[in-house]
Amino acid sequence: xxxxxxxxxxxxxxxxxxxxxxxxxxxxxxxxxxxxxxxxxxxxxxxxxxxxxxxxxxxxxxxxxxxxxxxxxxxxxxxxxxxxxxxxxxxxxxxxxxxxxxxxxxxxxxxxxxxxxxxxxxxxxxxxxxxxxxxxxxxxxxxxxxxxxxxxxxxxxxxxxxxxxxxxxxxxxxxxxxxxxxxxxxxxxxxxxxxxxxxxxxxxxxxxxxxxxxxxxxxxxxxxxxxxxxxxxxxxxxxxxxxxxxxxxxxxxxxxxxxxxxxxxxxxxxxxxxxxxxxxxxxxxxxxxxxxxxxxxxxxxxxxxxxxxxxxxxxxxxxxxxxxxxxxxxxxxxxxxxxxxxxxxxxxxxxxxxxxxxxxxxxxxxxxxxxxxxxxxxxxxxxxxxxxxxxxxxxxxxxxxxxxxxxxxxxxxxxxxxxxxxxxxxxxxxxxxxxxxxxxxxxxxxxxxxxxxxxxxxxxxxxxxxxxxxxxxxxxxxxxxxxxxxxxxxxxx
Numbered sequence: 001x002x003x004x005x006x007x008x009x010x011x012x013x014x015x016x017x018x019x020x021x022x023x024x025x026x027x028x029x030x031x032x033x034x035x036x037x038x039x040x041x042x043x044x045x046x047x048x049x050x051x052x053x054x055x056x057x058x059x060x061x062x063x064x065x066x067x068x069x070x071x072x073x074x075x076x077x078x079x080x081x082x083x084x085x086x087x088x089x090x091x092x093x094x095x096x097x098x099x100x101x102x103x104x105x106x107x108x109x110x111x112x113x114x115x116x117x118x119x120x121x122x123x124x125x126x127x128x129x130x131x132x133x134x135x136x137x138x139x140x141x142x143x144x145x146x147x148x149x150x151x152x153x154x155x156x157x158x159x160x161x162x163x164x165x166x167x168x169x170x171x172x173x174x175x176x177x178x179x180x181x182x183x184x185x186x187x188x189x190x191x192x193x194x195x196x197x198x199x200x201x202x203x204x205x206x207x208x209x210x211x212x213x214x215x216x217x218x219x220x221x222x223x224x225x226x227x228x229x230x231x232x233x234x235x236x237x238x239x240x241x242x243x244x245x246x247x248x249x250x251x252x253x254x255x256x257x258x259x260x261x262x263x264x265x266x267x268x269x270x271x272x273x274x275x276x277x278x279x280x281x282x283x284x285x286x287x288x289x290x291x292x293x294x295x296x297x298x299x300x301x302x303x304x305x306x307x308x309x310x311x312x313x314x315x316x317x318x319x320x321x322x323x324x325x326x327x328x329x330x331x332x333x334x335x336x337x338x339x340x341x342x343x344x345x346x347x348x349x350x351x352x353x354x355x356x357x358x359x360x361x362x363x364x365x366x367x368x369x370x371x372x373x374x375x376x377x378x379x380x381x382x383x384x385x386x387x388x389x390x391x392x393x394x395x396x397x398x399x400x401x402x403x404x405x406x407x408x409x410x411x412x413x414x415x416x417x418x419x420x421x422x423x424x425x426x427x428x429x430x431x432x433x434x435x436x437x438x439x440x441x442x443x444x445x446x447x448x449x450x451x452x453x454x455x456x457x458x459x460x461x462x463x464x465x466x467x468x469x470x471x472x473x474x475x476x477x478x479x480x481x482x483x484x485x486x487x488x489x490x491x492x493x
Contacts, residue, residue, distance in 0.1 A: 003075025006446040010438030018059030019438040025457035031062035046099035078239030078445030080246035080437040081165040086137040088162040097150040101140040108139035129286030138188035142205035160211040174223025179213040182245035185288035217291040219448040239445030243437040244268040250440030251405035263408035267307040269389040283352025302351035302389035306344040331415040334372035339364040341485035342377040383420040384482040422470035429463040
């Protein structure tokens with residue numbers, strides 16, 4: 001392959017990034033474009049698919065121009081994408097029939113609560129590893145089938161295509177209707193044991209199976225593209241991963257026992273459990289990590305609603321800080337013996353509690369609790385929530401977990417990372433590069449295309465590490481206090 005560079009598109013909830021990596025896997029340059037968040041009076045959230053496609057082409061052109069790299073030097077393309085956001089389009093024209101329904105949107109809640117689907121919740125979970133929820137594509141696509149006449153008409157004419165954002169981009173860029181195992185496993189329509197679209201689930205949600213994309217290995221050649229004429233020759237799209245899966249791969253958690261936590265607005269904790277599925281009853285879900293080299297890997301995953309968002313709340317709603325950067329020094333200066341805990345159940349608690357009616361609280365306040373102590377409690381609640389999931393995963397997996405790979409903006413807070421290491425009793429490793437989702441897709445594409453040697457490229461990642469320092473007795477006493485605070489917040493303790 002003549003191209004020396006690997007191009008990656010990281011299509012996220014807020015915008016689209018173009019990332020360019022050199023022959024050694026080093027990030028050369030990035031370009032960003034935001035897209036509109038279309039929110040109506042119901043709180044329903046949508047994205048414009050055409051805007052996403054336009055921005056995808058725009059960031060690809062922009063990053064090459066910014067880096068001063070000739071389009072002829074690009075060898076392959078990788079894609080990472082926001083998971084669960086769903087849409088439908090006409091196979092004949094490529095025109096969307098409706099805006100993309102964003103993963104955050106719960107408009108299909110009524111559909112999930114209906115007797116036909118609600119009665120099959122356990123069956124859904126057995127087949128997909130996922131709890132029945134309007135956040136997954138199955139319910140969103142079912143809503144489109146019920147409420148958009150054009151969708152039903154195209155389905156009758158065998159012209160309907162549907163899928164997640166990766167499938168939309170692949171179709172638009174290559175003309176191929178395909179997806180990868182990681183994205184398929186998050187649709188709630190894919191049987192993660194038989195590794196195929198499940199006809200029973202398709203009927204349950206009234207989704208025509210022939211409208212779903214072909215499911216491919218994540219390192220497949222999904223098609224070829226010249227990116228709307230940007231490139232002189234077509235290049236292969238040969239690495240596709242959902243964003244959390246991309247971060248898992250980018251963190252080099254390629255083998256069973258590899259575990260990462262992404263600290264963003266919310267958080268995703270993901271543990272590679274190897275080539276056999278493991279179904280938990282303790283509030284975490286099972287998905288496919290990816291399909292690579294003809295084999296699939298499974299993961300246990302827990303998703304938290306509010307981690308980094310707690311810091312935004314401190315700044316924007318409460319006014320205790322002017323910027324997120326203040327939290328580290330305030331936490332370090334706070335009284336270490338203060339007993340305040342903050343439970344961030346702004347809209348309920350996610351994994352592993354799944355209590356949508358829970359409300360947040362600040363508890364354990366004493367006369368000595370002040371601004372610094374409240375900020376410390378808010379920072380520490382991030383680590384406590386991650387620890388909830390880590391302890392369950394350690395127990396369910398049964399194997400030793402030694403190093404937590406961490407990524408995302410809040411990992412820049414050294415106090416938080418040290419406290420995370422202490423509470424988890426694990427080394428926490430933070431990579432210098434934070435574009436893990438896009439990097440994972442780029443590395444997978446580069447390996448697939450033969451441009452990267454996997455051992456060499458991953459060896460080039462540099463980490464900052466935090467090792468546990470806390471006395472075990474103090475660790476357990478603090479964690480018991482957190483559990484007591486959570487019980488106060490729960491509506492079903």
